[in-house]
Amino acid sequence: xxxxxxxxxxxxxxxxxxxxxxxxxSSVFSSLQWYRQEPGxxxxxxxxxxxxxxxxxxxxxxxxxxxxxxxSSLHITAAQPGDxxxxxxAGGSGYxxxxxxxxxxxxxx
Amino acid sequence: DxxxxxxxxxxxxxxxxxxxxxCKPISGHDYLFWYRQxxxxxxxxxxxxxNNVPIDDSGMPEDRFSAKMPNASFSTLKIQPSEPRDSAVxxxxxxLAGGPREQFFGPGTRLTVL
Numbered sequence: 001x002x003x004x005x006x007x008x009x010x011x012x013x014x015x016x017x018x019x020x021x022x023x024x025x026s027s028v029f030s031s032l033q034w035y036r037q038e039p040g041x042x043x044x045x046x047x048x049x050x051x052x053x054x055x056x057x058x059x060x061x062x063x064x065x066x067x068x069x070x071x072s073s074l075h076i077t078a079a080q081p082g083d084x085x086x087x088x089x090a091g092g093s094g095y096x097x098x099x100x101x102x103x104x105x106x107x108x109x
Numbered sequence: 110d111x112x113x114x115x116x117x118x119x120x121x122x123x124x125x126x127x128x129x130x131x132c133k134p135i136s137g138h139d140y141l142f143w144y145r146q147x148x149x150x151x152x153x154x155x156x157x158x159x160n161n162v163p164i165d166d167s168g169m170p171e172d173r174f175s176a177k178m179p180n181a182s183f184s185t186l187k188i189q190p191s192e193p194r195d196s197a198v199x200x201x202x203x204x205l206a207g208g209p210r211e212q213f214f215g216p217g218t219r220l221t222v223l
Contacts, residue, residue: 042214
């Protein structure tokens with residue numbers, strides 16, 4: 001099993017602050033995905049990173065895939081209350097995914 | 110377009126009872142996944158199907174758990190007998206082979222075993 005460790009586990013910040021969350025593994029992945037899960041709902045895909053060193057931007061969210069394709073980070077600029085949720089990274093071989101335990105983010109006004 | 114549909118949304122049962130969770134994947138998707146989510150263990154893959162055939166059930170915790178997919182539009186996850194430690198949120202997800210491997214999740218079934 002390819003384990004994914006996410007940090008921090010919990011993060012509470014005020015609106016307007018910047019933050020970075022991390023996803024690390026000792027395994028190499030052909031791709032990594034980031035999902036966001038809101039309370040009472042299933043995870044929803046934010047982005048897939050495929051190439052080592054790749055950087056993808058989604059509005060105020062910036063995703064980076066490590067050069068060795070073992071780790072990834074998610075940076076949020078000027079966080080808003082609507083960014084509150086559980087951020088999960090996922091990777092695996094074939095179509096089955098292993099998920100990290102996630103970073104629970106709370107953004108207060 | 111309808112997303113992944115799960116029923117029931119909430120289930121409360123007593124220890125020893127049989128529980129059946131249901132899932133309808135997105136039409137045309139040929140992979141279906143069952144997950145369990147708890148605070149302690151996070152989101153765990155239990156079993157997945159391709160074209161209605163179980164591919165990997167190594168995540169199924171015990172023989173008390175079983176899953177079936179009798180056709181492309183329906184799957185069940187059954188727990189018999191249920192135990193309090195089975196309390197969790199169970200998610201079903203589906204994806205399309207040959208696509209970007211994005212998994213589309215249902216809203217989940219929150220199971221409480223008393």
